Amino acid sequence: MGDGTTVELDVEVAVVGAGLAGLAAATVAARAGASVVVYDVRCAGGRARSDERDGFIFNQGPHALYRAGAGVGVLDRLGVRFEGSLPHPVAAGYREATGELGVLPSSPASLLRSPLVGIGDKVRLGRLLGRLPKLEAAPLARLSAAEWIETLGLTSNGAAVLSALTRVATYTSDLRFVSADAAVGQLQLAIEGNVLYLDGGWQTLVDGLVAAASAAGVRLFEGERVTAVQAGKQGTWDVSTPTVTVRAGSVVIAAGGPAAARAMLSGAPDWGLGAAATATCLDLGLSSLPATRVAYGLDEPLYFSTHSPNARLAHSGGAVVHVMRYGARTSEEDRAELWTLARRCGVGDDEVVTERFLHQMTVCHALPRPGAGLAGRPATDATGSFGVFLAGDWVGPVGLLADGALASGEAAGRAAAKRAMSVRAPIGAMVER
Numbered sequence: 083m084g085d086g087t088t089v090e091l092d093v094e095v096a097v098v099g100a101g102l103a104g105l106a107a108a109t110v111a112a113r114a115g116a117s118v119v120v121y122d123v124r125c126a127g128g129r130a131r132s133d134e135r136d137g138f139i140f141n142q143g144p145h146a147l148y149r150a151g152a153g154v155g156v157l158d159r160l161g162v163r164f165e166g167s168l169p170h171p172v173a174a175g176y177r178e179a180t181g182e183l184g185v186l187p188s189s190p191a192s193l194l195r196s197p198l199v200g201i202g203d204k205v206r207l208g209r210l211l212g213r214l215p216k217l218e219a220a221p222l223a224r225l226s227a228a229e230w231i232e233t234l235g236l237t238s239n240g241a242a243v244l245s246a247l248t249r250v251a252t253y254t255s256d257l258r259f260v261s262a263d264a265a266v267g268q269l270q271l272a273i274e275g276n277v278l279y280l281d282g283g284w285q286t287l288v289d290g291l292v293a294a295a296s297a298a299g300v301r302l303f304e305g306e307r308v309t310a311v312q313a314g315k316q317g318t319w320d321v322s323t324p325t326v327t328v329r330a331g332s333v334v335i336a337a338g339g340p341a342a343a344r345a346m347l348s349g350a351p352d353w354g355l356g357a358a359a360t361a362t363c364l365d366l367g368l369s370s371l372p373a374t375r376v377a378y379g380l381d382e383p384l385y386f387s388t389h390s391p392n393a394r395l396a397h398s399g400g401a402v403v404h405v406m407r408y409g410a411r412t413s414e415e416d417r418a419e420l421w422t423l424a425r426r427c428g429v430g431d432d433e434v435v436t437e438r439f440l441h442q443m444t445v446c447h448a449l450p451r452p453g454a455g456l457a458g459r460p461a462t463d464a465t466g467s468f469g470v471f472l473a474g475d476w477v478g479p480v481g482l483l484a485d486g487a488l489a490s491g492e493a494a495g496r497a498a499a500k501r502a503m504s505v506r507a508p509i510g511a512m513v514e515r
């Protein structure tokens with residue numbers, strides 16, 4: 083405060099976290115006319131960062147962008163450009179118990195050819211594929227994805243196939259813990275537009291978002307941990323790092339998950355959150371393509387997919403393969419299981435140029451809960467603190483994973499800018515009187 087009658091803001095909007103959500107929020111707020119700072123304890127990008135190893139580009143585990151998802155719309159509005167390719171069209175179904183790999187029915191053509199399901203399931207799955215695009219997802223929020231699959235009258239084989247596809251679409255190891263509206267919404271996105279593996283990895287999105295933020299005038303501070311967000315004078319917020327405290331008109335907390343948000347904010351309400359989705363990943367850079375390009379586990383929550391050369395992530399002739407278990411267990415168990423799957427799909431030890439093992443990654447901090455659904459996730463303003471907003475893959479009624487992070491980031495950035503302007507205006511008017 084200067085003379086006691088006017089609020090001197092250091093900045094209009096302070097954003098905590100420079101992942102997809104924070105960068106989107108910051109850019110939207112700055113474009114709305116606010117002065118904006120972003121702090122990240124590490125560097126920009128969060129879980130969307132990619133790393134280069136021996137000429138191979140690794141995302142942090144398999145990352146695929148839904149072409150018809152909300153995130154693409156946000157990226158487009160922010161002017162972030164990217165290119166990529168569809169996954170290999172034929173996927174195998176993998177039974178860990180027997181080591182068997184068979185064509186997985188994921189399209190009308192592969193449904194007919196698949197040896198994994200009998201004629202009755204082919205008919206039922208075929209009908210479902212036909213009616214899924216028009217199915218109204220929201221009323222299914224009361225059910226879990228597992229309960230919804232039970233209502234479809236499939237045999238155990240048919241249910242295993244649909245569960246495998248639903249796991250891939252939702253990143254959920256146990257379908258009892260994700261609401262059916264979210265699962266159906268993801269399957270609809272997969273049918274409508276499939277996904278893209280991105281050339282250059284998801285770092286392309288991070289770099290594009292950082293460039294958009296910078297062009298809008300956002301100031302980004304990396305290596306700065308925000309330790310507290312506390313109420314300041316006259317409706318302002320003091321945002322503290324170990325080295326500085328800035329006074330902001332409003333704040334967006336986009337620090338990854340709810341625990342990080344709660345740690346820096348006192349008096350946050352009970353958000354009634356769903357379970358987190360975790361995964362263990364084995365990222366492989368290979369000198370040649372594996373015999374099986376894509377495989378999804380039928381009896382275990384497993385994933386194997388060749389992301390490059392579909393996307394440009396490796397030198398010519400090389401391949402980037404991501405192997406993953408949805409729902410992490412012990413590091414030893416997961417590592418052994420992922421290598422077994424890789425070898426089963428034709429990865430030979432001699433072909434491995436580089437590898438990275440990532441145990442227990444948090445893919446999504448809180449899945450939409452059965453009974454509450456997407457609409458039951460915390461709103462961007464559900465902080466109990468007027469002028470402080472949330473963004474991330476556990477926030478807001480729109481989209482899972484990156485789609486949720488970008489959509490809530492956009493909404494929070496817009497709301498934060500509006501609120502910050504309103505803090506200034508009445509105080510300015512008061513001074514004039």
Ligand SMILES: Cc1cc2nc3c(=O)[nH]c(=O)nc-3n(C[C@H](O)[C@H](O)[C@H](O)COP(=O)(O)OP(=O)(O)OC[C@H]3O[C@@H](n4cnc5c(N)ncnc54)[C@H](O)[C@@H]3O)c2cc1C
Pocket residue numbers: 098099100101102103104121122123124125126127128129130142143144145146147148306307308309336337338339342361363443444445446473474475482483484485487
């Ligand atoms: C293995 C894996 C696979 C995935 N696959 C997909 C996929 O295929 N499709 C998809 O859409 N999504 C996928 N995701 C999810 C996607 O990566 C995330 O939803 C998205 O990146 C989350 O962005 P965010 O900004 O909300 O959070 P984060 O990326 O976690 O960013 C939070 C940022 O806040 C910073 N931070 C934390 N605390 C503080 C603090 N106190 N002060 C300052 N900064 C702080 C962190 O350093 C971080 O940079 C996957 C995730 C994983 C882990």
